[in-house]
Amino acid sequence: MNHANATPRARYARHLPLAVIACVAIAGAILLGDMVSFDTLRTHREALMAFRDGHLGVLTLAFVVVYFGIVAFSLPGGAVASVTGGFLFGLMLGTLLNLAGASLGAIAIFAAARMGLGRMLATRIEASDGTLKRIKDGLLEHEVSVLLLMRLIPIVPFFVANLLPALVGVRFFNYAWTTVLGIVPGTLVYAWVGVGLGEVFDRGEDPDLSLLWEPQIIAPILGLCVLAALPILVRKLRAKKVA
Template identity: 40%
Template sequence: MRRYVKHFLPLGMLVVALVLAIVFDLPRYARLDALREHREALLAFVAARPLAAPLAFLGVYAGWVALSIPGAFLLTVVAGFLFGTLLGGAVVVIAGTLGATIIFLAVRYAFADLLRAYAGRWLGKLQAGFNRNAFSYLLVLRLAPVFPFFAVNIAPAFLDVRAGTFFAATFIGIIPACFVYASVGAGLGSILDAGGELDAGSVLTPEVILALSALAALSLLPVVLKRFRRD
């Protein structure tokens, strides 16, 4: 029992933090109205602390992703608004990768012993099949704009994916979307001035979806070639 408590402690801490975030309604800060209200204060903070501001945003964003709080899309746009496309995109890629890895490791550490003890043969085959090409599969899941980010953070934990593989595939896989969203944020000032609204649907245009889907399909090429050679 003590061993199970130890294993579930990191995940339990994240769950408690998530409950507190919901109780204090932190998701309200990931809304455009909140950005309109605090716009000048945020820009002043960034101007006054050009080094501390990106680091502070990185920490907030990583925690946001680790807790799986809704609203990461708008935070990514805000990063572009505050820091520009290049710096904002880079901060979000690093923070998103760190946050995703935190929740991945917490879930894997919590359920590792249970999976080994009670997993059936079908799960073992699924793990083996996925892990043979884990990097390519994860890259597809990250690049394709149809899979929920939080689900892709958690599912690989049950498939015994290596932490290094998860980290690398996440880091590379989220780069395109993060920089697309950050580039939108770089022009967010005009939307705020006009009193307009913004959502993921308005950013993920058919052209962007097609480009991301093409990258996802391209990332499967090593799997196809490996299978072709084996056959």
């Protein structure tokens, strides 16, 4: 159905998923701000580990569902959830579960945004001749590289990397696979922190997430950023030679 010919009810229905996400995100920020924390994890540590030992499959599924909800509704606690994955399930399984929950949540919010505001905004940008149109065309020209950079660069907020591509009309397939690949380094590092969380709790401390900026951690990620940006640089150099 063409957007211009859609009935008012159909137009409103397209915005409903994103509106629900926005409402839940606001409610979550207000109600869950202090609940999803390392203190909460410390308090329920023994109960969670006991439940894991007796019901690994159930806890695995529940963890992915909770992580999905945190990402899809932009709720607080993403870092805590990522560390918890390594704490409860170990490095490899924890990384895989973090990756599954985060990827599925990111894809869900992308689909919701694309269905509503994304479709409308992309159409309007495409019909314009201004700066936004040039930015969109430039992004789509280097789509894969830009998407990977948004995932790899640590200073880009996760919800921005989820919403912005939907609003400018990137291809769903490229968004999906670059999301999965691009968040691997981050999920691996967080799970690695979680593996040693028990010892940190035993000392009465909280995990030091500032180690994510240590040279031995950030240097390989920045190296991946350079590789992701390389195709953009090569195209620019070729364009200058042709000109």
